[in-house]
Amino acid sequence: MTSPNRVRELLAERADIVDVDGTRLRFIPHDFRRIFSTETVNGGLPIHIAAKVLGHLDLNTTQGYVVVYPEEVIRHYRYFVDQRRAARPGEEYREPTNAEWADFRDHFSLRKVALGTCDRPYGTPCQHDHAPLTERSAGIVQFRA
Secondary structure (H helix, E strand, C coil), rough: CCHHHHHHHHHHHHHECCCCCCCCCCCCHHHHHHHHHHHHHHHCCCHHHHHHHHHCCCCCHHHHHCHHHCHHHHHHHHHHHHHHHHHHHHHCCCCCCCCHHHHHHHHHHCCCEECECCCCCCCCCCCCCCCCEEEEEEEEEEEEE
């Protein structure tokens, strides 16, 4: 029977993995769980599935195992955006006209109310549209409470 230390030595020798200074890297068996989780999750396996495979009861444990490289985050984000855009009509991605930008910008300054700002999503009905007007000043509409 081969000892765990001998397995580590064989892996290091056969893989010939060295650090930046040239010294041979030393692995422990647990390192391979981390390598497995990083490679599979960064390769597209959903993290909750990796957690099950690794036997983790808490997803936070698996997240601690996975090394997230900035390039991977950018790649996955771009893939997500590309998939969403492919599902939407192309005319949604045209450049807005100056009038559309002005309408978008002015929309928010016209939604000020006495107690703060109406933060409704652009293009949706406002609960304050039918409130009684008390005064108009400098383009800001104020409402009675």
